[in-house]
Amino acid sequence: MYTGSITVADTPLLRYVLGRADDALVLGHRLSEWCGHGPLLEEDMALSNMALDLIGQARALYTYAGEVEAAGRDEDAYAYLRDVTSYANLLLVEQPNGDFARTIVRQLLFSAFIDPYWRALMASTDPTLAAIAAKAEKESAYHLRHASEWTVRLGDGTAESHARAQRALDELWPFTGELFTMPAGERALIDAGIAIDPETLRAPWRATVTRVVERATLTLPADGWMQRGGREGRHSEHLGHLLSDLQYLQRAFPGATW
Amino acid sequence: MTTAPGDLTALCAEVRRVASTVVDPEIPVISIADLGILREVVVAGDHVEVRITPTYSGCPAMNMIKSELEQAFATAGLAPVQVRLVLSPAWTTDWITETGRRQLHDYGIAPPAPGGDRTALFGTTTVPCPRCGSTDTTQLAAFGSTACKALWRCATCREPFDYFKCH
Numbered sequence: 001m002y003t004g005s006i007t008v009a010d011t012p013l014l015r016y017v018l019g020r021a022d023d024a025l026v027l028g029h030r031l032s033e034w035c036g037h038g039p040l041l042e043e044d045m046a047l048s049n050m051a052l053d054l055i056g057q058a059r060a061l062y063t064y065a066g067e068v069e070a071a072g073r074d075e076d077a078y079a080y081l082r083d084v085t086s087y088a089n090l091l092l093v094e095q096p097n098g099d100f101a102r103t104i105v106r107q108l109l110f111s112a113f114i115d116p117y118w119r120a121l122m123a124s125t126d127p128t129l130a131a132i133a134a135k136a137e138k139e140s141a142y143h144l145r146h147a148s149e150w151t152v153r154l155g156d157g158t159a160e161s162h163a164r165a166q167r168a169l170d171e172l173w174p175f176t177g178e179l180f181t182m183p184a185g186e187r188a189l190i191d192a193g194i195a196i197d198p199e200t201l202r203a204p205w206r207a208t209v210t211r212v213v214e215r216a217t218l219t220l221p222a223d224g225w226m227q228r229g230g231r232e233g234r235h236s237e238h239l240g241h242l243l244s245d246l247q248y249l250q251r252a253f254p255g256a257t258w
Numbered sequence: 259m260t261t262a263p264g265d266l267t268a269l270c271a272e273v274r275r276v277a278s279t280v281v282d283p284e285i286p287v288i289s290i291a292d293l294g295i296l297r298e299v300v301v302a303g304d305h306v307e308v309r310i311t312p313t314y315s316g317c318p319a320m321n322m323i324k325s326e327l328e329q330a331f332a333t334a335g336l337a338p339v340q341v342r343l344v345l346s347p348a349w350t351t352d353w354i355t356e357t358g359r360r361q362l363h364d365y366g367i368a369p370p371a372p373g374g375d376r377t378a379l380f381g382t383t384t385v386p387c388p389r390c391g392s393t394d395t396t397q398l399a400a401f402g403s404t405a406c407k408a409l410w411r412c413a414t415c416r417e418p419f420d421y422f423k424c425h
Contacts, residue, residue, distance in 0.1 A: 042409075046401035053405060056316025060345065127346050134348035135315050138425050146400060 005083045006073070012185035014068050015088060016195055017129075018078060019183070019231055021061035022089035024136075025079055026239070027110060028054030029246055030097055039100050046146060047103070053139040060132045067128075080250035084233075084240045088183070091230040092175035094239040101164035104150045106172055111144035112208040113179045116201050125193035148212045155216025162217065169213070170221050177226025179205065266301055273299045276334045277308055283322045284404050287365045290323055294353025297344055306339045311349045314405040314425060351425050363388050368410065368421040385421050387412035397421070 008014060031051035038044025062075035092110055097103045118137035124130040154165040180198045182190075189195035213220050229235070249256060277299065278291040290296045290310065297309040308327060312320050324341050331339040351370035354362070359369040371383040384393045392414035400423075402409040407420040 042399040042401075045403075046399065049401035049405055052316035052318070053314065054316070056312075056314065056405075060312075060315060131346035131348045132315075135312070135345075135425075139315060142400060142423075 004081075005086070006077060006081045008065075008073075008078070008082065008086065009069050009071065011068075012189055013194065014065055015183065016186060016189055017061055017065045017068055019088035021058045021065060021078065022087045023093050023110075023114070024054045024061065025058035025246075026087070026089045026242065027093040028052075028058060029242060030093065030095075031103070031107075033097055034103065043100075050107075050139075050143050050146070053136075053143070057132065057136045057139070060135075064128050064132065076250065080247045084235055084243055086233060087235065087239060087243070088231050088233060089235075089239075090175070090178050091227050091236055092172065092178065094230070094236060094242060095172065095175065096238055098168065099164055101154050101161065102168040102172070104147055104154060105165060105168035107143060108147035108151050108212060109172060109176055109179075109209065111140055111147050112212075113198075113201060113205045115140040115144045116204050117196065117198070120196045120201070123193075124195070129194065144208075151212050151218075152216045155213070155218040165216065166218050169218055173221040173223075174225065174227045177223075178228045178230060181228055181231060183231045269306070270299050270301050272334075273301070273306055273308060273331070273336060273339060276330050276336060277327060280323060280326045280330050283319050283326070284406075285362065285365060285367065288354075288358050288361045290327075292355045292358030292361065294355065294358070295323070295349060306336070308339055308341050309344045310341060311344050313349050316405050349425075351422065354422075362422055366419060367407070368419060370422045370424045383424075385410055387415060387417065388419055389417050390415040395419075 008018070028051045031047045031054065034044065034047040035051070036044065038047055058079070059075050062078045065078055066073045066075065090110075092106065095102075095106060097106075115137065118133040118140055121133035122130050122137060124133065151165065154161040156162070180202050182198060186195055190197050210220060274291075274296075277296055278289050280290050282288050282290060282293055285293075293313070295310050295313060297311050300307045300309065308331075310320075310323065310327070320343070324343070327341045328337075328339070331337050352372060354369065362369045366388050368385050368388045371385070385395050385397075386393050387395050387410075390412060392412055394413040395410050396413065397408055398411050398418065399409040402420055406423055406425065408423050409418060410421045411418045
C-alpha cells in the first residue's frame with residue numbers, strides 16, 4: 001500500500017507558515033539523527049533536546065497551517081504527505097550532519113538568525129504566530145548559546161578541531177545568503193505586520209556570527225556566490241533522502257497510529 | 259433545561275477542582291493548576307471547555323495531560339468536557355504559583371528564577387541547592403533529563419540536582 005502526496009493551496013500566509021515549520025522540522029530531524037551517536041552523553045542529550053524543541057515548534061506551526069488552509073488537514077499531513085518540492089525550508093537546515101563541528105556550525109549559523117527573528121515576530125499582528133514566536137524565541141536563545149560555546153571550544157581547541165570547524169564554516173557559508181531572501185508574496189505579509197523583513201536581521205546576524213567566529217579564532221569566509229532555492233522548493237538531493245526516512249512509515253502504512 | 263447562575267458557578271468550580279487533580283506526568287508532585295498551564299474553564303450552556311496551554315514547544319507531556327484531563331472528567335461524571343489547547347498568551351515559568359515553586363523545591367528540583375526575561379535566561383542568577391540550600395552550585399549541562407530542566411551540581415553537599423529552566 002502507498003499513500004500519495006497531498007497538494008497544498010498556494011497562498012502567501014500558508015506558504016510562509018509552512019516555510020517556518022519546514023525549517024524547524026528538517027533541522028529537528030537532522031539533530032535527532034544524533035540521538036545515540038553524540039560524541040559524549042551530555043551532548044547526545046543536548047542535541048536530542050534541541051531536536052525536541054524544534055519538532056515541537058514545527059508541530060505548532062503545522063497545526064496553524066491546518067487552520068489557515070482550512071482543508072481539514074492536521075500537522076501530520078503536512079509533515080508526512082508532502083513531496084520534496086513542496087517543502088519550503090532553507091537549504092542550510094537540510095545539509096547533512098557531517099562531523100560534530102559541522103552540526104555545531106550549522107546550528108550557530110541558523111540560531112544566530114532565527115533567535116532575533118522569533119524575537120521580532122513576537123510583535124506580529126497575527127496572534128498565533130506571535131504566541132508561537134514567544135515560546136520559540138526562548139528555546140532558540142538556548143540553542144544559540146550552546147552552539148556559540150561549542151564553536152569557540154572547537155575553533156580555539158586542538159589543531160584538528162580548529163581545522164574541522166573552519167572547514168564546516170567554509171562549506172556552509174554559501175547557504176547563509178538564503179536566510180535573507182524573501183519568496184514572492186512575503187512582502188505583503190511584511191507590510192501587514194504579519195511577517196518580518198529578514199533583511200533587517202542581516203546586520204545583527206553578522207555581528208553575532210562574527211563575534212563568535214573571532215573568539216573561536218576562526219576566519220569568516222568571504223561572501224561569494226550564494227546558494228538559494230529551498231524556499232521555492234528547489235532542494236539539494238539530501239532532503240529527498242531525509243524525507244524518505246521521515247515519511248516512510250506513513251507512506252507505507254497510511255494513518256498508522258500506536 | 260435551564261441552568262441557574264448559581265449552578266453555573268458551582269459547575270465551573272467543580273470542573274476546576276477536578277482539573278486541578280491532574281498532575282504533571284514528569285513531575286507528579288505539581289498539579290497542572292500550580293504549573294500554570296490550566297488557563298480557564300468556560301461554561302456556555304451545556305458546553306464545558308477547559309483551556310490549557312503548552313509549556314515548552316516540544317513538551318511530550320501535553321498529549322498525556324490532555325488525555326488525563328479527559329479521563330478525570332469522565333471518572334468524576336462530568337463528561338463531556340472539551341479540552342482545548344491555547345497558545346496565547348504564551349506560558350512562561352512565571353505562571354508557576356508560589357505553591358508550585360515550593361512543591362518543585364521539596365521534590366528536589368530547583369524552581370526557576372522569577373522574571374523569565376533574558377537576564378534570567380542567561381544572567382548570573384544563583385541557583386540554591388534544593389537539598390542543602392547552599393548557593394555554591396554550578397551548571398553541569400544546559401540540557402537535562404527533560405526539555406524544561408538543566409543539570410546542576412552542589413559543591414557543598416556534592417549532590418547533582420535538576421534546575422527548572424527559565425522559559
